[in-house]
Each structure stands twice: as C-alpha cells, then as structure tokens.
Amino acid sequence: MRLIGVISKRFIRNRLAFIGAVIVAFMIAIAILAPYIAPYDPTAIDVHNVLSPPGKAHLLGTDELGRDVLARMIWGSRVSLKVGFVAVGIAILIGIIVGSIAGFYGRKIDAVFMRFVDIMLAFPTFFLILAVIAILEPSIFTIMIVIGVTGWMDVARLVRAECLTLKERDFVIAARALGASDIRLIFRHILPNALSPVFVAATFGVAGAILIESGLSFLGLGVQPPNPSWGNILTAGKDNIEVAWWLSVYPGLAILITVLSYNLVGEGLRDALDPRLWDVEI
C-alpha cells in the first residue's frame, strides 16, 4: 500500500520520533531476548555481594539481597512491555467496540454509551485500580486487565468522533446505497479510516500503562517479589537510597526513557498520519 510508504517516510523524517522508535525497538528486543542476554538469574540471591556498587562483576550493582540489578531490569522490561501492550490491546478493543457502536448508531445508544464513558472518566483511574487490586489478587494478569478495563474511554471517544463524521461521508453512503450491511460498513469502510488517531492514542496508552504498572509495583500491589519489575526494584531503592543510589537511578531512568520514547513515537505518528497531508507529494 503506497499510503504506508508515505506515512513511514514522513515518520522517519521526524528525527525525535525516529530516535524514539529506535529506543522502543531496542527495548522490545531486550525484553524478547531477556533469557539470553541477562548476565545472572534475576532471582538468584548472593549474600556475599549485598548492595555492591556498579562494577565489573555486576554492571549496575546488586540489591539488598545481592541480586544483579541489570538482570532484574532486563527481566523487568518484559513485565513493562507485556503490561503495556496487553493492557492497551484490551483498552483498544473495548474502545473500538463501544465507540463505533455509539458513533454509528447514534441517538439513544450513543447517549447511553457516552454517559457511561463520562461516569468511567469521573473515577480517578489510579485509585480505582488500587481498589480493584486490593480486592483481587495482585498479579501481572490482574494489572493488565484492570489497566485495560479502566483505560478504554479515550479510545472510545476518538472512535466515536471519527464514526460520526465518517458515516456521513459520501463513500459510506454510497456503500449503504449498494446494500452493505452495518457490520460491513463499520468494519470495511468506517474503522479502517478511523484507526489513525487510535494508533496514536495506543502509543501514548502504552506509555501510560507502563507508568501505572511501575507505580503499582512500587506500592507493592503490582508484580510480586521475587519477580522483578522496574517498579519493585525502585521500592528496594527507596529503602536503601542513602547507601545504594544505583537501585533507584537505573530503573528510574529506564522508566523515564521508555515512557519518553513511546510518547515521542506517538507524537511522530500523529504528525505522519495526518490525513490532510496524504494527497500532497507522491
């Protein structure tokens, strides 16, 4: 599809977005290759090397139980990535379904669905998640699902707005006049043209989900020790911040850089996908 060519050209030309994409790709590679590149077992306790500073044996030092920080961070990136993608996947799925039904059918259905979105938006998400996790067992799966189920409203609104304009466009009306079913109209004509803002929202959503997961793990409600996650390494760092700065700085940097990269990619995508620019050039 030539359109994809145009979009990728535009994206690559945006230097910051490109750097972001490279970092994101790098993070994904690390997460996938974790078992092969981690220098130690992330849960192996070494009582002789408790809180040893960064050095040759342990590149980023060890934590209060003598576990290698680099290995824990590499394995922890898996958690961040999984949570980010699965949670956003759930959010997008719900958002697209709710948004397209509301936007396409309009009237009462729209009013009911959108008031529900308003109600969901009125909850402070983080505390809602905290409350839900306090009831359910904290695990990576609960986190993914809870973040997804509480994060679909933006996508729903975007998709609804796109649907509202697209369903009045001539090509949708022409398809309707040809006898296309509602399902065909939504999936073949409206959604493919409504997805670019969703992609952008998804990229920002991944960044948000990673932050929420880190926050939950930091509070002890996310990934449970001994399993590593950037958030729970930070918890250990907080307790030892006067003697072991590396426990806080490195996972903190990892979170910062990852979230920043996803946001840069999101912004780059937003510019590259701007439909007003499609017809230009080529």
Add this chain to the structure above:
Amino acid sequence: MELLRVSGLKKYFPVSKKFASAPLVLKAVDGISLSVDEDKVFALVGESGCGKSTVARIVLRLMPPTAGDIVFEGKNIFELKGDSLKKFRRSVQIVFQDPFASLNPRKTVFDTIAEPLKIHKIADKKDMRDRCVELLKKVGLGAEAMKRYPHEFSGGQRQRICIARALSVNPRLIVADEPLSALDVSIQAQILNLLQELKKETKIAFLFISHDLKVVHYFSDIVGVMYLGKIVEHAKTEDLFEDPLHPYTEILLSSAPKIKSDRFSIQRKAPSSKLQTPNSRFGPHSGGFAEENESSKETKLITITGEVPSPINMPSGCPFHPRCPRRFEPCDKRVPVLKQVQDQEAKGRLVACHLWNPW
C-alpha cells in the same frame, strides 16, 4: 413505463427545542411529487439549499421522510425488507457530487468496484476481475487502474470510478446528485458524454440533480424546478427552455451564462387575457420584467433581488414572493399549488404560481 413515483414527499428537520416554545423545523423538502419513467432522465433543478440532495437521499432510502410515499417498480420502498430491499439496492444507485469524498481512500479501485458484486453475490471470484475490467472499460478506464488507490486519480477519473461502481449492479435507476459540478468544464463535458452514452446503451433511467441549466438542457427529458423544498414548475425539457412559465424559472434561465445573446432567448406567448395581473406588469416579452423595458424585444439579464429565505422561517404565501419581480396581490397570502396550466394541458405542464393558476 413509470419506474419511480414520488408523491407528497416531505422532510422536516427539527432545528432546536427550546424550553416552552414551539420546536423550530427546517422544511428541507416540502411536499414534492415527481415520477421518473423507464429510460428517461428527470432533472431536478434549483439553487443550493433548496432540498435537491435531500430528495436524492430519501429516494435511495438512506433517510426516512417526514411524510409521503415513494413507489419503485410498483412497490413502496419504505415497506421493503430482506430480499426485496436487497433487490431495491441493486436497482437504484447513486453518483455523488464530490468524487474526492465518494471513494473509500483505503480501498483499491478493484475493491471498490468488486464490493457490490460481493454484497449481492453477482459474480464469483474468478469472474470478478473480468467484470471489473469490463466495467472500467465501459467508463473509459484501463484495467491497470484496478490496483491503484483513489488518491492516484484525478477528479474526472474518480467520477468515472464512481459511475463504474454504480453500474456494477446493473441498476435501473441512477440518482446523480450534481455529478458534474465538482469537475472542470472540459472534464464535465467528458463525463456528460459518458452519461449520455450509458443512457443510450443501457436504458438506465436517471434522476439527475443539478443547478447547471446547460447540462440539464442537453441531458434531461423532463425538468422539475425546485425552490425552497417545493417543485414550482414541471415540464418537458424543450417546453421549459423554450417558454419558462414560473418567474423563478425565467430568472434561472436568464441568469445562465450564454455564449450568444440570443441563445436561450425567451419567446414567450403569455396568455395575458387569462391572467389576473395588469398587462403592464406582465408583457408579452420576457425581457420586460422591469417595466421600463417593456417594449424591448431583447432578452435582458433579469436580476434577482434578495436572499433565499430561510427554510426554517418560510415566507407566507408563495415562498418565492419576496424575491419575485411579478408578485401581486394574492402572492403573500395564499400558497400556490402545483397545477396544470390552463391553456397548456396538452403539454402536461405544471406550475405553482398565481399568475398561471388563478384561484
């Protein structure tokens, strides 16, 4: 044979509902009737905002009317369900004004043209390519266009693709909603020729919506002139262009650009004896809208004053009376009805004007 019959069609849009006040309605279409015969072109003419496109959408059953009936091939289209609705969808197609908006930007030309074949299971996978090539050929495009996306085509080419999509189901009626007005003049001629060829070859009837009188003159068989949601004059094309009866039609014709000054000159034979207006205001020569030009035989540009009234707040009586150069006493009181003109029964001409239809 009659293919489509629209009777008493009304479409009101609610504008606002303020507390404790009567809801305002916009009367987009206010009781129009028309019929399209097989193999004929009915042109609906009028300025922008008079409700032409709303009629198109209702005829295609894309929008429910407020009142009125539409009968296609003897069946009321609003009662169709299931298979008979599918059959209706195959029989009536639409071509839009803006070829840039009427093609899905994410679909190749092949996908666009093959979609109706899939929906109606007209062709299986093997035949689809052949059918698509055939349709493209019919509208003057090569087979290599199939793999390309709409943004790679010019406006005229896109309009050809839209026509090919409409033809794919072998329709009996094509509703063409200003199919030329978004195109360059040279391209307009090409598309118009294409439509003309199709009309000859395929016996498809057209409901042709336009504001371009030259195109209508060339292409259509019967013309309905619309003003503010109503048909004010209904006549065979030749009759209408030769002798417009309604003042609005007259103004429309005189304002159409001409190459030669005598091109559309209006030689009218006004039945002055039957009119209720004094002859001084309604002379035998059409140029004489302004009284001082009464004796002039040349067609002058008749200028129209004022704006189109809002369809929310319609004027009393005849909707055209605030702008009509020939308004007289009853015009702001009674609404004129579309009726046969007394001395033109043979031609089947209908006009909604007090000048021609004394009450």
